[in-house]
Amino acid sequence: MYGYKLGLKKVGESVPAAPANVVQPSLVGNGAVGSVVTCNPGAWSGSPTPTFSYDFRIDSISVQNGASNTYTPLIGDDTKTLTCLVTATNSQGSASEGTSNSLVIGRTPVNTVAPTLSPSGTQYNGAVITLSNGTFTGTATLTYAYRWKRNGIVIVGQTANTYTIVAGDDGTIITGEVKATNSYGETAFISTSNQVNAVNPIAPVNTIAPVISGTATLGSTLTSTTGTWTGIPTPTYTYQWYRGASIISGATNSTYVTVVADSIASITCVVTATNLAGNSNATSNALTMDNYTPVNTVAPVVSGTAVVSQTLSITNGTWSNSPTSFSYQWKRGATNIGTNSSTYTLVAADAGNTSNITCVVTATNSAGSANATSNQIAQILTVRTSAFLTASAISDATIRGGLNTFDIGLISNSLDTKMKALYPFVGGTASTHKFNFMDARDLDAAFRLTFSGTITHSSNGLQGNGSNGFSDTRLNTLTNLTKTSSHLSVYVRNNSNAGQPYDIGNAADAFMGATPTYLISRYSSNAAFIGIADTSYATSIASTDSRGLWIGATNGGSTQKLYKNGVSVATGTASAGGFANNNLYIGAGNANGTASFFTDKQYAFASIGNGLTDTDATNLYNLTQALQTTLGRQV
Amino acid sequence: MIGYKLTLNEKELLSGAAFAPDQYFNPVPDIDGVYFIFEGEVEGCTNEEFMWIKELPTEEYVPPIIKDLP
Numbered sequence: 001m002y003g004y005k006l007g008l009k010k011v012g013e014s015v016p017a018a019p020a021n022v023v024q025p026s027l028v029g030n031g032a033v034g035s036v037v038t039c040n041p042g043a044w045s046g047s048p049t050p051t052f053s054y055d056f057r058i059d060s061i062s063v064q065n066g067a068s069n070t071y072t073p074l075i076g077d078d079t080k081t082l083t084c085l086v087t088a089t090n091s092q093g094s095a096s097e098g099t100s101n102s103l104v105i106g107r108t109p110v111n112t113v114a115p116t117l118s119p120s121g122t123q124y125n126g127a128v129i130t131l132s133n134g135t136f137t138g139t140a141t142l143t144y145a146y147r148w149k150r151n152g153i154v155i156v157g158q159t160a161n162t163y164t165i166v167a168g169d170d171g172t173i174i175t176g177e178v179k180a181t182n183s184y185g186e187t188a189f190i191s192t193s194n195q196v197n198a199v200n201p202i203a204p205v206n207t208i209a210p211v212i213s214g215t216a217t218l219g220s221t222l223t224s225t226t227g228t229w230t231g232i233p234t235p236t237y238t239y240q241w242y243r244g245a246s247i248i249s250g251a252t253n254s255t256y257v258t259v260v261a262d263s264i265a266s267i268t269c270v271v272t273a274t275n276l277a278g279n280s281n282a283t284s285n286a287l288t289m290d291n292y293t294p295v296n297t298v299a300p301v302v303s304g305t306a307v308v309s310q311t312l313s314i315t316n317g318t319w320s321n322s323p324t325s326f327s328y329q330w331k332r333g334a335t336n337i338g339t340n341s342s343t344y345t346l347v348a349a350d351a352g353n354t355s356n357i358t359c360v361v362t363a364t365n366s367a368g369s370a371n372a373t374s375n376q377i378a379q380i381l382t383v384r385t386s387a388f389l390t391a392s393a394i395s396d397a398t399i400r401g402g403l404n405t406f407d408i409g410l411i412s413n414s415l416d417t418k419m420k421a422l423y424p425f426v427g428g429t430a431s432t433h434k435f436n437f438m439d440a441r442d443l444d445a446a447f448r449l450t451f452s453g454t455i456t457h458s459s460n461g462l463q464g465n466g467s468n469g470f471s472d473t474r475l476n477t478l479t480n481l482t483k484t485s486s487h488l489s490v491y492v493r494n495n496s497n498a499g500q501p502y503d504i505g506n507a508a509d510a511f512m513g514a515t516p517t518y519l520i521s522r523y524s525s526n527a528a529f530i531g532i533a534d535t536s537y538a539t540s541i542a543s544t545d546s547r548g549l550w551i552g553a554t555n556g557g558s559t560q561k562l563y564k565n566g567v568s569v570a571t572g573t574a575s576a577g578g579f580a581n582n583n584l585y586i587g588a589g590n591a592n593g594t595a596s597f598f599t600d601k602q603y604a605f606a607s608i609g610n611g612l613t614d615t616d617a618t619n620l621y622n623l624t625q626a627l628q629t630t631l632g633r634q635v
Numbered sequence: 636m637i638g639y640k641l642t643l644n645e646k647e648l649l650s651g652a653a654f655a656p657d658q659y660f661n662p663v664p665d666i667d668g669v670y671f672i673f674e675g676e677v678e679g680c681t682n683e684e685f686m687w688i689k690e691l692p693t694e695e696y697v698p699p700i701i702k703d704l705p
């Protein structure tokens with residue numbers, strides 16, 4: 001320690017001396033704006049004792065010079081450097097000395113925006129509340145301190161800027177406070193501008209069960225309410241729909257659209273309510289769904305041409321409840337036919353006037369199957385009947401049915417294979433009478449008829465006038481028939497004996513006589529005739545009535561037979577000669593190219609073809625008579 | 636039977652000609668070799684070319700004597 005050694009001197013006696021600084025002046029204070037800084041003059045020698053003046057300088061510029069040893073920094077001094085020059089003066093002189101230290105002027109922290117809590121308002125146990133600093137001004141660096149209050153009382157130990165709500169906070173108000181500090185000072189604790197109302201949560205409890213509503217039909221939308229619940233905070237809700245006791249995967253909304261799998265099932269919805277305190281379930285009422293087995297609303301429809309060999313098609317019809325697959329069973333009457341296909345090709349067995357073709361469509365979904373029967377396709381025509389009706393443009397139902405039955409009879413008795421030309425004479429006009437049932441084309445080569453002279457066409461058939469009317473078959477005996485196995489037939493409706501009426505036939509001479517001849521004729525009163533002859537007619541019989549079906553036939557030899565109404569009435573022996581090379585005429589003889597021996601008979605049927613047995617002749621009569629009966633013109 | 640009498644020239648015009656679809660004239664001689672057609676052909680004729688037949692004279696037709704069948 002240093003001291004000052006004093007000499008012996010009388011009291012009051014001094015030696016005059018100018019001031020001299022002994023201990024350097026210094027600034028006392030923190031330099032904060034608004035805070036007083038005092039300049040300590042230090043220690044000086046000199047006699048008499050010096051007085052002092054203080055020159056405060058900011059960044060070396062004098063801002064206050066005088067006897068005052070204090071200076072209060074201004075806002076404008078912020079961040080600048082404060083120093084002070086002390087001048088000591090006495091009668092012996094003066095001396096100056098600067099401060100040993102300097103101060104950097106700064107600002108203490110000031111709050112401009114209050115701190116806040118986030119989240120705020122009602123908060124529950126476990127909620128973490130963050131305390132923001134708000135905004136403080138002041139010279140850096142600011143540091144912050146935090147504290148929390150429960151109902152205005154500091155919570156001991158909570159000095160972080162976060163706070164977790166605990167059960168003990170239930171019903172209290174939680175606030176926070178922030179204090180900022182720097183080297184120039186600190187603020188008071190500043191309270192938050194908002195607050196947290198701490199509440200203890202209560203788990204959900206169902207008081208009214210959820211209710212589901214909607215229709216029981218497929219595809220309807222079922223809707224579930226949440227039901228009524230207590231609980232703090234207010235619960236949130238989730239949904240799970242059930243089919244019986246099984247969860248419906250993915251059905252977790254408040255609505256549910258029914259699907260086929262729900263058929264006759266009991267549907268419920270379980271609502272789960274959840275909040276911070278936990279969760280709880282409640283099950284709704286149950287709705288029983290309808291049966292979702294497919295139901296037919298528009299019957300299947302079979303379409304197509306009702307002709308053997310044609311293909312019929314079936315539509316599925318219209319169904320409710322969304323079938324996923326269809327199967328088909330075709331039926332002929334009650335008999336199952338065909339395959340599981342939406343098409344069916346008609347076969348010969350389907351032909352007939354009473355064979356109704358239907359198709360049963362079976363629709364299936366996961367709920368089950370159901371059947372629906374189509375419309376009926378009736379009166380399946382043979383191909384030949386269809387072709388004939390088409391060519392002749394005949395649509396009359398009676399004729400259609402009669403011819404169809406007739407053709408089926410031809411087929412079943414194997415007579416169809418023995419016919420080259422067959423004329424049913426239906427429809428009542430030349431344009432319908434001309435067609436050959438076996439080949440219904442309007443061609444000479446198809447043996448369709450051409451009519452010459454006066455021929456009367458009616459629904460009963462065709463009829464000559466006995467003078468010049470006849471029908472040319474275009475069928476040449478020599479080139480189209482075999483002498484030893486052939487036949488001619490005509491169905492005669494009137495009993496006539498006019499002139500020399502040749503029903504059907506030809507010859508190689510002008511008089512139908514001593515040359516190759518082939519004919520049937522009732523040529524004179526009470527006599528009928530069949531002949532395959534060179535020089536004479538083979539046989540004849542007495543007959544009193546020309547009405548009925550007349551058949552002349554050879555069947556594998558020279559024996560020729562004449563049948564009336566299916567019964568053999570005469571036999572003869574064909575001559576050894578050949579056939580005439582001429583067309584066969586109906587209603588007259590073809591006398592070597594010239595029509596002659598005209599008849600006035602009315603014909604309702606004629607055929608030309610291969611040989612017939614006795615059975616064939618009977619069958620042909622039965623079929624022909626049935627056809628005529630159907631048409632109402634039998635004799 | 637009443638027929639419609641033809642000249643030879645008319646007979647040649649009509650022979651084999653169509654008086655309606657699929658139907659053809661067939662003049663035939665009578666016992667004297669005069670050719671005739673008949674009511675069905677005249678009434679049924681729709682061929683405009685032959686409408687003149689409706690004006691033909693009519694006369695009783697007597698068929699020629701033909702050889703009887705044995």
